Amino acid sequence: MSGLIPYVHWTIPDTSPQKSGRFYISSESPEKIFSEHREAISKAYGITERMPFYSFLWNRLWMDSPLSHEKMNALRAAFVEFHPNRSEESEMHAFLGALDTCLRNGFELGVSLSPPGHADLGVTTIFPHCPKCKLVNEWTFSAPLDDSARRCELCGTEFRPSATYSRQLWERPKDNKSTEKVRRILP
Numbered sequence: 001m002s003g004l005i006p007y008v009h010w011t012i013p014d015t016s017p018q019k020s021g022r023f024y025i026s027s028e029s030p031e032k033i034f035s036e037h038r039e040a041i042s043k044a045y046g047i048t049e050r051m052p053f054y055s056f057l058w059n060r061l062w063m064d065s066p067l068s069h070e071k072m073n074a075l076r077a078a079f080v081e082f083h084p085n086r087s088e089e090s091e092m093h094a095f096l097g098a099l100d101t102c103l104r105n106g107f108e109l110g111v112s113l114s115p116p117g118h119a120d121l122g123v124t125t126i127f128p129h130c131p132k133c134k135l136v137n138e139w140t141f142s143a144p145l146d147d148s149a150r151r152c153e154l155c156g157t158e159f160r161p162s163a164t165y166s167r168q169l170w171e172r173p174k175d176n177k178s179t180e181k182v183r184r185i186l187p
Ligand SMILES: [Zn+2]
Pocket: 130, 131, 132, 133, 134, 135, 152, 153, 154, 155, 156, 157
C-alpha cells in the first residue's frame, strides 16, 4: 500500500533518438533545495512577493511545458548544488545533463509531473486532479460525487473531477496461462 511516486518526466524532442527520463526527490524538501535560489526561481516563474513562495511550488515548477531557458537556468543552479541520495543520484544526474544539452543547443525541454495516486493490491487509483499542474482536488477512492466544474486554486484551469479520476485493477486472467496482466477499469 503506497502513494504513487510523483515523478517529474522530461523529454528533449529535438534529439535523435529522443532523450527522456524521470526523477523523484525524496531526500530533501523543496524548501531546502530552493531556499538559496528563491529570487531566480521567482523571477523565472513569475512568482511575486505577494504569493506564498513554497505553496504548491513543486507543482508550479513543472506545470508549463516546455520550460523556458530562464526556468532551465534557475533550476540548473538549484539542482547543481543539491546532493540527492544514492538511489536518486543517476536520475538527477541525467536531468542535469538534459538541462545542459538544452541550454547549450537551444533545445526545448518538455516536462510533466505524474498525477497524484495510490496503489494497493494491484489497484491503482488516480485521484481527481488539475490536468495542467496535477494539484490534487480530492483524495477519494471512489468516483467523485460532486462532478461540477471547478477552477484549480494554483493555475486557474477549469476541469471536472471525473475527467482525471480513474481506478484500475491489474490482474492475471484466471483461464489463461499467460503471465501477462490485463487491466480492468473499476467504477
Ligand atoms: Zn492547476
